[in-house]
Amino acid sequence: MPRFYCPTPLVTDALLELPAGAARHVQVLRLQPGDAITLFNGESTEEFDATVTRMGRSDVQVQVGEARTTAREPARRVHLAVGMPANDRMDWLVEKATELGVASIRPLMTERSVLRLSGERAEKKVAHWQSVAISACEQCGGNRVPTVHPVLTLAQWLKALPAAAGDSQRLLLSLREGSAALRTRPLTDEAVFLSGPEGGLGPAEEDLALASGFAPVSLGPRVLRAETAALAALTTLALLP
Structure with missing residues (x-):
């Protein structure tokens, strides 16, 4: 129907x-x-x-x-903050993240971002991505439409984050030494997951995220594309108990 x-x-x-x-x-x-x-x-x-x-x-x-x-929503609410991939990859990422049950999406501009948006152009892109999320919900059976938030720089977003609550956690996808495997971490019912654009976040940006309460996690030894990494993390977070 x-x-x-x-x-x-x-x-x-x-x-x-x-x-x-x-x-x-x-x-x-x-x-x-x-x-x-x-x-x-x-x-x-x-x-x-x-x-x-x-x-x-x-x-x-x-x-x-x-x-x-209906019971089609994931038990864990995951808010995805992502350095925007270029071209039409952000459209694809929004669509697939919605199908996987993401709670919200925050497009970010970072040091290595190819896509740079501001003003009216940014507003139009966000409205477009919101319509992509709506269409994905209609198709996949989801009943909660994820909010696509306005575009911010990484620094703006981190500065605006509220104090971390006890029932949520902040995770940073990172290749730096010492990052724990995502699948091994104890998880809460709500999480904010930060993932970089093509090339990942810069070292200074990762340091800033760590200072804001993010814990570095890894998906394994392979280097994934920006959109693949974010979706692999959402899948892992949806499947873990």
């Missing part, structure tokens, strides 16, 4: 005009009155059955049906 993100309150038996994005998607699929769909608003584990009641030229009305709670 087609699934659509509908960022509005969903109430059983209500008649609802779908927001523009969902309405366009319904029309692209050539759905008709009487067709069944699934709605979710990205804020809970609930999703709702719904039925198309009217198809306009640019608007779609549905009747919201029964709610059901």
